[in-house]
Amino acid sequence: MSGGGPAHGLADEDLAGEDPAREGLVATDPGPRGAPAGDPGGREAPSRVETAREDGPEERLARWTAGYAALPGLPDELVAADGALRPAWALFLGRLAELPDHEIAARLAAAGRHIHDTGIAYRAYGEATERDWPIGALPLLIEGAEWQAIAAGVAQRAELLEAVLADLYGEGTLARAGLLPAAAVAGDPEFLRPLVGVAPPGGRHMHFYAADLARGPDGAWRVLSDRTQAPSGAGHALENRLVMARALPEVYGALDVERVASFFQAFRDGLAATASREEPRIGLMTSGPYSDTYVEQAVLARYLGFALVEGDDLLVRDGQVFIRTVAGLKRVDVLWRRIDGDFVDPLELNPASRLGAPGLVEALRAGAVTMGNMPGTGLVESAWLAASLPALCERLLGEPLRLPGLPTWWCGDPDQRDAVLDRFDTLAFRPAAAPAQGAFTSRAFGEGRDAAETERLRGVLRDRPGDLVAHEPVRLSTAPVWDGTRLVPRPFVLRVFAAATPEGWRVMPGGFCRISETPDVRPVAMGAGVRAADVWVLSDDSTAAQASLLPPSDRIAVRRVPGLLPSRAADNLFWLGRHLERAEAVIRLTACLLDGAGSVSMATEDRATSARLRALLQAWGAVPATGGPAAQLAHHALSDGSQWGSALAHALSARRNAAALRERLSGETWRALSALREVLEAPAEGTDSEAALLDRAERALSLTAALAGLAQENMNRAGGFVFVDMGRRVERAVHACRFALEFGAAGASTDDLGVLLELADSRISYGARYILGVALAPVRDMVLLDPYNPRSLAFQVERLAERLAGLPSLRQDGVAEAPVRLVASLAGEIAGAEAGTLPLDTVAVWENRLWEIAEAVGARYFPGGSDAARPETLVTLA
Known part of the structure; x- marks a missing residue:
């Protein structure tokens, strides 16, 4: 079974626990220090003197291949039986050798930084943290003629398994005729009895298939395993291609590599064709951010334009399936399943599942939703079937099996x-x-x-x-990888993907290659660690199709309505904004503690203003209660992840929220989030000086400003941006109140008011407006009541009112919903207040009101909200 097992119901198999910092990987070094260990030169970028002495292309190629030899008795992709380079590899390495070693090293180092900065990652099974994707420096090359035979065999095998599934969940004639062992079928945990007799909506049980292939000793391809449950790796294959084409564009272009975009377009069109509506809504059903391959799923959802949904996002009502969104229920027509089949529906399948949605099996019976692949397709992954496949192919398709498996x-x-x-x-x-x-x-x-x-x-x-x-045991054939200075043979497995379309099975021209880190050629060694490699199918046509996912312009009507925003995604967007604003507030407090807001007098630790800064950082959980020198406290507040309220803790929380939104966030946003984390968690060098810590705080503030700017300028105003912005506005308003309460009381000192302006990022605006220096009433007005100051409380509340007004209302009675009422009431009180006579007790009440507003937003729009009279009870089904 390709899933992660009953413990969590993940359908995607573990991609192995390899360390991406191992030698030979592009993603070894995200920094600028030089080449990763896997570059062909295997060394730091050479100096100008070394560059002048660098080998020419022929010498470079000879050095790379010196001593390379296939393992005894096994075919190899680089060299033929006589030891000569195969034509495709000779062409590839010849083109590559035209680039100097230092240029190749720089390209691969840039690719590694791209992988790291944009969050191309995976999660090893059982681990809580992600690792950079370990793509190798070389692709796997396959000649066009050989690929045609592979593609034909994979398509035939997919059609055969579809026919077997149709019989096993249909009339069951194969078992009755003795062509399949009835005991094995009935005893297989992947045989889901509630699906027996259910005609699959769209006419197919299986819409996406993958086969793991390896060469036998005779050089012929054999199938090691079938992947029918919920095949993983297609998104990683896509990322591999984008990274390699970006790193080596000249070589990639020169080899006429078959493009993969048309495959994904055919798959998307094939799923859409199974729906009853002309413009169907398609969702990719994931188990969530802790899936081993969640990043890959997010890549596919974004690339294909599918909604990335979890079980909690779905509701079955009156036999139809809906996605819970901030605008109420939206009908979904097709679900591409990426969780184990028995976890789809806790009502009829596995009652322990928290990943599915009750009623999905009933919706399948009613034909209300197409599911690719249908629950129960994992049955034909089972090893007992392999022994029967050759005879079944003759019986069901009337032809011999083109791609045999191992003798079983x-x-x-x-x-x-x-x-x-x-x-x-x-x-x-x-x-x-x-x-x-x-x-x-x-x-x-x-x-x-x-x-x-x-x-x-x-x-x-x-x-x-x-x-x-x-x-029979199999010894895997080998392909070349870099060991740091030259090419060496390593065992590999090739995964090939096929998609069901109205015209039949379509095979991706390429695939996902995993290469062992050791020379042990037994399959059992593959689990110890792998590298990934792009797969280049060399076209027989010199004009390889430049396909894309862009449909003809006349197929899509222009519309300006908000896109689909699931309630879960809105929740994560809201908290992304809140955590980023909290991180910024802690950083600003720390910067004030370190430089005294420009006042040398605050450097004395017994000053009241400094004490208030320390107390607030302690109350917010950013520093320990034990106190200490300013530099020590600043290090805790900025970089101590064990302090739940530190800037680093909030930045990591924001990154976790962003990880659940990968399909919605740009690469620039992810890079800025990664950079913020790296600035804050940079290890201290001895005892950081106050100046070094202040520099770190200022660099972190620049990144929080960049993230705010990216949200402001790059996110579409529909849907997602609104919740990120509301999260920031709520927190910024709360902080304005809290800062005013701490540093804007009657009798506040000049240092207090200076800190208040600094924390509100309003010192320059104040200085431009008031010439005579700081005074209590003007400072209070600017921080709390001035609607023209983008950092004031009044400004945040006005923006909250605007954002809420732009969101859909679920009530049909004309009565404003709770968040709207609370914000309108608060805005009225702020508008009628005067800074000179404003009691601080009122500011404290406003602060509590803001927490109520945040709770009301969550209750109204988010899946865990107390309004679990949720949207579905309030809207007309759409």
């Missing part, structure tokens, strides 16, 4: 079990069903088995033979 025996058949026992010591074993159940999960074979393992295997063969499948 299901041990539940007595004759096959006897054949296995005769060759016991030379065969590999694996569980018959996916996911594996029972005690036995070994994949050891031959000389790798000890006596205890052998006895265990024989016990299973004796007591529960149907739980096992035996197959």
